[in-house]
Amino acid sequence: MNNEISIKNIVDFSNNLIKETNLVFYWYEAKLHDLLITEIMSSPVPSIGLPGKEYIEIYNNCPYPLTLNNWEICINQNCKKLKTTLNSKSYLIVCDAVDTAYFTSYEAIAGISGLNSLPNDGAVVELKNQNHETIHYIDYSDKM
Numbered sequence: 001m002n003n004e005i006s007i008k009n010i011v012d013f014s015n016n017l018i019k020e021t022n023l024v025f026y027w028y029e030a031k032l033h034d035l036l037i038t039e040i041m042s043s044p045v046p047s048i049g050l051p052g053k054e055y056i057e058i059y060n061n062c063p064y065p066l067t068l069n070n071w072e073i074c075i076n077q078n079c080k081k082l083k084t085t086l087n088s089k090s091y092l093i094v095c096d097a098v099d100t101a102y103f104t105s106y107e108a109i110a111g112i113s114g115l116n117s118l119p120n121d122g123a124v125v126e127l128k129n130q131n132h133e134t135i136h137y138i139d140y141s142d143k144m
Contacts, residue, residue, distance in 0.1 A: 002026050026064055030135055034062040035127055037138045038091070042118035051102035054118045055095040056125060060086040068092075070130040073112070076123045080112045 008020040039057035044050065056073060060066055065087045072079040073094055086092045086108055093103045097111035118125075122141035126134050 028062070028064045028066070030062065030066055030129055032134075033136055035059065035066065035086070035135050036061055037125055037127055037136050040118065040125060040138060040140055042123070042140070043120045051099070053095055053099040053102050054116055055093050055099075055103065056115075056118075058086070058092040058094060058127065060088055060090050060092070063088050068110075072126075072128045072132070073115070074124075074126040074128060075115075075118060079126075079128070080115055082110055082112070084108065084110045 003025055005023050005025065006020070007018065007023070010018040012018070036059045037056060038059045039055075041050070041053075041055045041057075044052045044054055046052075058073075065085055067085045068082040069084075071082040073082060074080075082094070084092065090107055092108045092110055093106045094110045094112060094115065095103060096116035097113045099116070100109050100111040103109045120142060122139070122143070124137060124139045126137040129135055
């Protein structure tokens with residue numbers, strides 16, 4: 001939902017009038033499947049043209065950019081905080097903080113310390129919002 005705020009007739013301590021300004025903003029809370037875990041690279045070798053590092057790819061499926069501050073990415077209930085914004089219809093690469101330099105050709109990267117041990121034999125990966133509600137999860141296995 002778009003909202004508008006108007007700023008006018010504001011003066012500073014030196015009696016300077018601030019130019020009238022109108023700002024459009026929105027408030028949107030992500031719901032189930034607005035963000036999707038679209039790829040899990042738990043075994044990056046051989047890399048086949050991709051960086052030889054582990055990562056999780058997330059897609060913003062909603063029509064608004066989403067601020068992911070205090071969201072969590074959880075691997076088998078071991079949760080790490082996200083702190084980024086993801087544009088509408090865009091991808092985010094989540095990788096270990098020391099590996100971000102390998103992903104600079106990607107649009108958005110979130111480096112998280114300790115995200116370097118995705119189990120090769122399978123795991124549950126969850127994306128939770130700031131209220132700890134699951135927005136998307138994947139249960140992957142090497143049996144698939």
